[in-house]
Amino acid sequence: MRALRPYRLDQSRFQVKxxxxxxxxxxxxxIKEEVLRRLRASPWNRYPSVDAAPLxxxxxxxxxxxxxxxxxxxxxxEAILALIQTYATGGSVVYPIPTYSxxxxxxxxxxxxxxxxxxxxxxxxxxxxxxxxxxxxxxxLVFLASPNNPTGNLFARExxxxxxxxxxxxxxxxxxxxxxxxxxxxxxxxRRDRFAVIRTFSKAFSLAxxxxxxxxxxxxxxxxxxxxxxPYNLDLFAQTTAIxxxxxxxxxxKHVRVILRERDRVFAALSQMEGVHPYPSEANFILxxxxxxxxxxxxxxxxxxxxxxxxxxxxxxxxxxxxTIGRPQENDLFLEALEEIxxxx
Ligand SMILES: Cc1ncc(COP(=O)(O)O)c(C=O)c1O
Numbered sequence: 001m002r003a004l005r006p007y008r009l010d011q012s013r014f015q016v017k018x019x020x021x022x023x024x025x026x027x028x029x030x031i032k033e034e035v036l037r038r039l040r041a042s043p044w045n046r047y048p049s050v051d052a053a054p055l056x057x058x059x060x061x062x063x064x065x066x067x068x069x070x071x072x073x074x075x076x077x078e079a080i081l082a083l084i085q086t087y088a089t090g091g092s093v094v095y096p097i098p099t100y101s102x103x104x105x106x107x108x109x110x111x112x113x114x115x116x117x118x119x120x121x122x123x124x125x126x127x128x129x130x131x132x133x134x135x136x137x138x139x140x141l142v143f144l145a146s147p148n149n150p151t152g153n154l155f156a157r158e159x160x161x162x163x164x165x166x167x168x169x170x171x172x173x174x175x176x177x178x179x180x181x182x183x184x185x186x187x188x189x190x191r192r193d194r195f196a197v198i199r200t201f202s203k204a205f206s207l208a209x210x211x212x213x214x215x216x217x218x219x220x221x222x223x224x225x226x227x228x229x230x231p232y233n234l235d236l237f238a239q240t241t242a243i244x245x246x247x248x249x250x251x252x253x254k255h256v257r258v259i260l261r262e263r264d265r266v267f268a269a270l271s272q273m274e275g276v277h278p279y280p281s282e283a284n285f286i287l288x289x290x291x292x293x294x295x296x297x298x299x300x301x302x303x304x305x306x307x308x309x310x311x312x313x314x315x316x317x318x319x320x321x322x323x324t325i326g327r328p329q330e331n332d333l334f335l336e337a338l339e340e341i342x343x344x345x
Contacts, residue, residue: 004105015305016333018324021149021177021285023206025255025327035244039237048236051226055239058246059214063186068219071226072242074233076176076200076213077102082228083196083215084110084141087170091140094133094167096125098314100149100174115139118315123151123279127159131166142167145174147181150311150322152281154183161188170194170221177283179204179256180263189216196221201242203284204256205249210241259284263325269335275342285324287311290338292345294319297338304337 009019042048049055052072060067073079080103084093089111095103097116107114115137117130125144134142142163146155164171173185175197188195196217201207212234215225234242245252267286270278275291290297294312298321301308309322323334 001108004108007102007105011307013302013305014307016326016330017307018326018330018334019307019309019322020208021203021283021324022208023203023255023259023284024325024330025206025258027206028251031244031248031251035237035241038240038244042236042240044236047232048234048239050231052234052239055212055234055242056214058243062246062249063216065189065216066219069189069216069222071215071222071229072234072239073213073215073229074238075202075211076174076198077106078229078233079198079213079215080143080172080174081106081110082225083170083172083198084112086221086225086228088112088140091169092137093141093143094130094137094139095143096130096148098148098150098311098317099143100145100176101314103143103145112140113137116315119148119151121316123148123153123316125155125159125163127162130163134163134167134169138168140169142169142171143174144172145176146183146185147177147281147283149176149283150285150287150309150314150317150320152279152283152285152287154181154282157183160185164188164192164195167194170196172196172198174198176200176203180260180284181282183282186216189218193218193220201245205245205252206255207241207245210238212238212242258328259325262328262331265328266323266325266331266335270338273339273342276338285322287317287320287322289319290321290342292342294321297321297341300341301334301337304333304340306334306337308334 056067056070060070092113092115093107094115096119200213278288298310
């Protein structure tokens, strides 16, 4: 524990926030009003639903599953930790690197040993190398994020299925960015015993503030994970907000389409800049490398009020930064600032 550092970001100065893969569009006032109306009508002195049954039911219907195949969590971070605690404490967790930065600390906090396997230089999944490590260490869990963060690419379906087919333990596919890639492994949940998919309301649903994620797996896995999750892990606000979000998901879809259009536009603009190499993305962010040191680009963008993520210390990502797709005007400010920084050097 002493070797770990708490997850902190310096977010003291910025005008344009493009560092956490959030959705730049807040909820429409009328949907917020609907949440507030339901909260006012609910008793605050009572505990909320102990297993968030109404939300689980709503999610199950939306996903075409039965509600005993769904568990809800306090953000998908809690989903990752709960699966580690359920299956891997005292054993090992295998995952490719670079990936979501919390996977390693959550593995350690969950009392498991992290076993890291590098992605190929093109960021594709080396299924054979991953499987070899999983078998060698008798891994209780394999974690894959697809699309992967911070690289933005999807892993090949055959590679993920090969890992799922040959791993000795449970395989988790984290689909936090599913709505931007529209590629899912949810159908595998119905077919496999040791397979789970994680999703979140934090990205496409514009709901990072409510902290709601969910796990989909067969009912035995959900029954086991439910023993580990603290009772009332989702408060009344989180449960209510997520239910309202599901009821209005067609409205939110409009913003996803704008973000996808903007992702293409930002990618094209970065590709045309001299000294910049963007990597194709299936998520709501773009990884890019420039000819200048990443720290310098980060600092100079911040001087202009633009906050991105310096990911240059991650394996394979020397010189790389990650920018979240914002509103069109925010993306313009980012592109103009980056161009100016590169022109001046
Ligand atoms: C791949 C991945 N998984 C999970 C999360 C955590 O999301 P949350 O806890 O907000 O659901 C993130 C956040 O950026 C992520 O990139």
